[in-house]
Amino acid sequence: MVTRVRPRHGRRPATLEQLYAGRDNGIGAIRLGLAVVVVFTHGTSLGFGWEDLAESLFRGQTNTGTLAVFGFFVLSGLLITRSAARTTIGRFVWHRMLRILPALWVCLLVTAFVVAPLVALHEWGTLRGFWSGPKGPLQYVTGNWFTGVRQYGIHDLLGASTPWGRQSGGSVFDGALWSLVYEVLCYGLAGALAVTAVLHRRRWLVVCLAVALYGVVVTDQIQGRPLTGPPTPHYGQVHLPLLGEVSFHWLMYLGFLFLAGAVMELYRDRVVIHDGAGFAALTALAGSLLFGGFFVIGFPALVYTLIWASVRLPAGLRWIGRRNDYSYGVYIYGFIGQQVLAGLGWNRWGYVPYIAMSLAAAFAAAALSWHLVERRALAFKDWTPRRTRPAAKVPVQAAGPVAVADAPIAVGARTD
Numbered sequence: 001m002v003t004r005v006r007p008r009h010g011r012r013p014a015t016l017e018q019l020y021a022g023r024d025n026g027i028g029a030i031r032l033g034l035a036v037v038v039v040f041t042h043g044t045s046l047g048f049g050w051e052d053l054a055e056s057l058f059r060g061q062t063n064t065g066t067l068a069v070f071g072f073f074v075l076s077g078l079l080i081t082r083s084a085a086r087t088t089i090g091r092f093v094w095h096r097m098l099r100i101l102p103a104l105w106v107c108l109l110v111t112a113f114v115v116a117p118l119v120a121l122h123e124w125g126t127l128r129g130f131w132s133g134p135k136g137p138l139q140y141v142t143g144n145w146f147t148g149v150r151q152y153g154i155h156d157l158l159g160a161s162t163p164w165g166r167q168s169g170g171s172v173f174d175g176a177l178w179s180l181v182y183e184v185l186c187y188g189l190a191g192a193l194a195v196t197a198v199l200h201r202r203r204w205l206v207v208c209l210a211v212a213l214y215g216v217v218v219t220d221q222i223q224g225r226p227l228t229g230p231p232t233p234h235y236g237q238v239h240l241p242l243l244g245e246v247s248f249h250w251l252m253y254l255g256f257l258f259l260a261g262a263v264m265e266l267y268r269d270r271v272v273i274h275d276g277a278g279f280a281a282l283t284a285l286a287g288s289l290l291f292g293g294f295f296v297i298g299f300p301a302l303v304y305t306l307i308w309a310s311v312r313l314p315a316g317l318r319w320i321g322r323r324n325d326y327s328y329g330v331y332i333y334g335f336i337g338q339q340v341l342a343g344l345g346w347n348r349w350g351y352v353p354y355i356a357m358s359l360a361a362a363f364a365a366a367a368l369s370w371h372l373v374e375r376r377a378l379a380f381k382d383w384t385p386r387r388t389r390p391a392a393k394v395p396v397q398a399a400g401p402v403a404v405a406d407a408p409i410a411v412g413a414r415t416d
Contacts, residue, residue, distance in 0.1 A: 012272075013272050013273060013274045014272075014273055015268065015269055015270065015271055015272055015273065016264060016268040016269075016271040016272075016273055016307065016311065017268040017269045017271075019273050019311040020268065020310065020311050023322050024318055025310050025311055025313075025318060026309060026310045026311065026312070026313030026317055026318050026320075027075055027078075027079070027310045027321070028318075028319075028320045028321015028322055028325060028327070029313055029317040029318065029320035029321060030071070030075065030306065030309060030310060030313070031072065031075060031321060031325075031327040032320055032321055032325075032326060032327045032330065034068040034069075034071045034072055034327070035068070035326075035327045035328075035330035035331040035334070036330065036359065037064050037065065037067075037068040038065045038068050038069070038176065038330075038331060038334060039330065039334040039338070039355070039358055039359055039362055040053060040064065040065075040355060041053040041054075041063055041064045041065030041066075041068070042065060042175075042176070042334065042335055042338055042358075043338060043351060043354060043355045043358055044351070045163070045164055045167070046162065046163065046164045046335070046338040046339060046342055047163065047338060047341070047342050047347040047351065047354045047355075047358075048163055048347060048351065048354075049163035049164070049166070049167055051063075052064070052065055052066075053065065057289075057290070058289045058290070058294070059289075059290070059291070059292055061289065061292070061294040061295070062289070062294060067289075067302075069179050069254075070254070070257055070299075070302060071302065071306055072179070072183075073182075073183070073186065073254045073257040073258045073261070074257045074258070074260060074261040074302060074303050074306050074307075075261060075306060075310070076183065076186065076258060076261065077186070077190075077257065077258035077259060077260060077261025077262040077263075077264075077265070078261040078262065078264055078265045078307070079261075079265075080096075080186070080187060080190045080258075080262075081190055081193075081199065081261070081262040081265045081266060082265050083095060083096075083190075084190040084191055084193065084194040084199060085194060085199045085200065085265075085266075089191055089194060089195045092190075092191055092194065093191060094381070094383075095381055096184075096187045096191075098377045098378055098380060098381060099328075099374075099377075099378065100147065100180065100183070100184070100328075101146075101147075102373050102374065102377040103328060103329065103332065103369050103373050103374045103377070104145075104147065104177075104180065104332065105145060106369065106373045107174070107332050107333060107336075107369070108140065108141045108144055108145065109141060111140070111154075111173050111174060111336055112137035112138070112140045112141050112154065113137055115173070115336060115340060116130075116137055116140075116154045116157060116173065117130060117137075119157045119158060119340065119343060120155070120157055122343070122344070123157060123158075123161055123343070129155075130155065133155060135151060135153060135154060135155050135171070136154065136155065137154055139151055140153075140154050140173075143244075144177065146184075146242040146243065147177070147180040147181045147183070147184045147243065148180075148181045148240070148242060148243035148244030148245070148246075149177050149178055149180075149181070149244065150244045150245075152170070152171070152172045152173065152174070152175060153170055153171025153172050153173060154171060154173060155171060156170070156171050157171050157173075158171050158172065158173065158339050158340075158342075158343050159171045161342075161343040162339055162342040162343050163342060163347075164339065164342070165339075172339065173335075173336055173339060174332065174335045174336050174339075175335050176331055176332060176334060176335040177332065177335075179254075181243050181244065181246060182246075182250055182251060182254045182255075184243070185243070185246070185251065185255075186254070186255060186258040189255070189258070189259075190258075190262065193205075193206060193262075199266065203266040203267070206259060206262055206263055206266055207263055207267075209259055210256060210259035210260050210262070210263050213252050213253075213255055213256035213259060214256055214260075214299070214300075216252050216256075217252075217253065217256060217295050217296065217299060218296055220295070221293070221295055221296045235247070235248035235249045235252070236248055253295075256299065257299065257302075257303065260299075260300070260303040261303065261307075264303065264307050271307070273307075273308055273311055273312070275308075275312070277304065277308070278304065278305065278308035278309070278312065281300075281301040281302075281304040281305045281308065282301070282305050284297055284298070284301040285297075285298050285301040285302050285305055288301065324367075324370055324371075324375075325370065325374070326363065326366040326367060326369075326370055327366075328366075328369070328374065329362075329365060329366025329367070329368075329369035329370055329374070330362045330363060330365075330366045332369075333361075333362055333365035333366060333369065334358065334361075334362040336365075337357075337358055337361035337362055337365065338354075338358045338361075340361075341354065341357055341358060341361070342354075
């Protein structure tokens with residue numbers, strides 16, 4: 001059983017390393033909460049065509065959904081860096097693939113071959129022409145299978161029947177998938193830092209990378225841009241194999257948050273967890289959102305706030321996500337459910353009933369995804385391909401002195 005160190009009165013505050021050990025932490029609860037926030041945020045635009053939740057309150061800098069995505073990347077930086085530092089590169093890649101791809105593949109298949117046909121029957125009254133075409137269901141699956149989104153819609157479905165379709169001018173089934181490509185790129189960065197031994201021997205280089213990206217954020221803020229409003233995405237895009245279009249703007253901003261979480265993990269023995277600092281960071285985060293300067297002041301404040309909260313949440317919340325992690329499922333299925341509900345016209349009863357139905361659908365899909373797909377896939381985390389051991393040397397009797405011969409071992413025997 002893990003013993004959690006609690007600072008006593010008059011003693012130095014505990015470090016992250018002392019307080020965050022094993023699975024006794026609030027990260028599962030925070031991630032699930034962030035996924036739920038995304039559903040609440042999408043409810044305004046997907047259900048009613050309003051602006052994203054709290055966008056005006058946050059002075060146009062961001063909204064609660066994007067803020068939740070920022071939080072995901074901070075926590076991911078901490079968790080993924082810990083995984084990369086403790087496993088071989090092959091095992092690290094295998095674990096990341098198991099965690100993200102099987103659930104994504106099933107989500108794409110369910111969307112394309114279960115949800116979309118039902119939507120087509122509702123909107124068209126027939127499936128004639130549904131299975132073919134340049135934007136058909138098969139193209140939807142093959143275009144998005146490796147996290148990069150090349151096709152958001154299927155034919156014109158949900159285009160005219162939903163507020164988001166009318167705003168965006170086309171069909172969109174699962175817009176929440178946009179962030180997965182940046183998550184995968186951050187996984188690749190963590191793997192590269194691990195295989196080059198930076199995480200073990202040159203961890204200060206991670207600090208330098210984080211500082212460099214933060215410098216980009218600060219430069220964007222001071223180069224003629226006001227303290228309010230979003231940064232101008234002026235960096236352009238690049239097309240990558242398998243991943244599709246990648247925005248340098250999002251790559252640098254989300255990359256900074258990921259690296260900031262990584263730094264907290266790498267220097268966990270020096271990161272002091274102090275309640276006063278936690279409340280100060282939370283205050284700075286709220287102030288930057290309400291009055292401006294979020295990307296300069298709020299980004300670092302968000303990092304410390306989440307790390308502090310992950311070890312300070314009450315014990316009654318720390319069990320969430322320990323055995324059943326529904327956060328990924330809620331995130332990838334929430335958007336689909338909300339679009340379908342809007343397409344059926346069930347948003348006519350108002351925001352609160354619409355959100356209640358959206359959350360119920362998202363949690364139902366997430367539970368099925370976890371128990372039928374994600375948990376079963378993660379059961380293969382320790383799987384190792386069978387290999388043939390090298391031939392063993394055993395003494396055999398020969399005429400004269402003892403000779404050594406190769407004794408074959410059974411093909412397929414494990415070597416670990």
